[in-house]
Amino acid sequence: MFTKINAESKIVIIDDVATNLRLLDSCLRAVGLSNVTTFSDSAEGLDWLLSNHWDLLLLDLDMPAPDGFEILERLNTRNRTESPVIIVTALSDQQNRRKGLEKGANDFISKPIDLPEVLLRVRNCLELAQAAKLLRDVNGELERKVELRTVQLASSYKAISSSLSRAASYRDDDTGNHIIRIGESAALLAKAIGMPAQWCDTMRMAAPMHDIGKIGIEDAILQKPGALTPQEREIMQKHACIGYEILHDPDGSPLTDLAAEIALAHHERWDGSGYPKGLRGNEIPLSARIVAICDVYDAIRMPRAYKEAWDIERARRYIIEQAGTHFDPFLVDVFCNLFDEIDRLSVPNAKTG
Template sequence: MPYQIVIVDDTQVNLILFDALVKRLGDAQSAVFSDAQEGLRWAQEHPFDLLIVDYMMPELDGIEFIRLLRARPGREDIPILMITANDQKQVRYQALEVGATDFLTKPIDKTEFLARARNLLQLGDHRRKLADRAQWLAEEVQKATGEIVARERETVFRLSKAAEYRDPETGGHILRMAHYSELIARELGCSTQEQEVLRDAAPMHDIGKVGIADHILLKPGRLTPEEFEVMQHHAAIGYEILSHSASRVLQLGAEIALSHHEKYDGSGYPKRLHGEDIPLFGRIVAVADVFDALTSERPYKKAWPLDTATQFLRNGSGKHFDPRCVDAFFAGWDTVMTIRERFQDQA
């Protein structure tokens, strides 16, 4: 494909000269404009490889032309050759500041023109190749990173499922509450990255239950005060299991494990944190976890009706739960129902 060279000069003789010189470059074609405004519009909208622009033009001089063109996305690195007079040193300084790449002085020397034009076209080629190489490297890094993230997600999910064998909760619960958590984070305005890392970390919220004795963890009836005190230790156990990892997901899982049983009014455990002293993701997971626990059947209880569970959340807003998290949960209610239907417990 031939090089596309744009020539902007208000003098017709110069346009004819430059057009003829461009043809001598060989694999090149030109778009010529005697009106600077028209030339600028064309250069802003069409791809090209080199711009040749005169400084002395009415209405729009060469410096302003370059400034406006460089401000256009995708036009930051295209080579620009400005034509000036020998005594216009200050003009050349200004042109360099706004983005000129090289200069030619009048009267134009044909040999010099051809050499400088070829050099600038080669410079553009090298920049494109570097950009393509950088894009390729970025894509390869993204692929490799994606594979690492996928493996980490699988590890986290399998680690979370390990707790299932000691706890009557299900894999469906893990998936539902993780996606509920992601939904709440999205409604609260968290970044996409924050939403994703929360979704990946939330399933580890109760991993500490692996350290609780069976006669307490699996007790079908209500726990005694002494047994409940032992059960509360699972938050700290989960934190200890996860907190020393170098993984961002596991570190966040440790934070969630420690904080998702705190209550907004300060009556939760293990640290009796109050309000926004509770980490945000702990407050989010508290809503997601309790809602799914209430609406899921367990060997020791029937599932609550939806209206009863939703009323429980509303009644607990400002007491058990962060009001903002409760509001965010109900703001995405249609998605809540979709998640609930998608990740049903297997018989």
């Protein structure tokens, strides 16, 4: 009868009548359930239950305080499936039985007890508890596997982001530190405006890919030391659409979706004078508005072949002046509070003013 039940299941019996304890104890041990603890003192039994692990409780209702109802109330926070309670009572009226079930009992047995019935009800409760624990363990293992897989995917996304970003920087005169700073500063600004942590983490990985489209721009234009002609500038501006085409995929991930959005729109301007679509104000995706500020500030703070690095005072003043023209004015206000933290990201060779 109990071949599928763990013989080590911890069974507790609380009954103030010693003969009932001996009868139930002997009955359970006779079928191989030897891990049985009995209490004739209900208070002592309750203390033990609250301090130890157990798998099944056979509980009398009519006892000196605490009675069975009080014990059920004290056990109301337990997992009822994994730690079932069978009330064993001579109280035969439906009201008391219903009350016991309402207070958390799983089943009941009437006194005088019928031993075959006791064994059947014990078996059913133990099988259910055992199945519940197995399911919990399986779910726990699945959760651990999902968490591990999530970490692995995040690591893969980060590696892809870094590789693509470096590929773009090798075609330009940017350094690897520049793209890292864009990711960090974009995440800082996103966090400062209250965006969810997961979105901020995705921004950290997506923002460095904002110029991936420069892979498609010829070196003569991309690496030209002087100012671009109108025709060359038109070709250069195509990098936004190229970047979007590289990153956008109908079956893509949240990372590549966000990166594609940023690549396409990070040269849009708040007043509508940007490219490639001439979006205005909140028509521009938030992610692109964030990266626009971070990218420009970092770019003017770092030296290029055709310019020197701007000092802190001049760079900060420019960002403030461009609020409402180039940049989202709300984001500029928040960005101003982050100047010191962003400057600590270490712009190489930048003048401090």
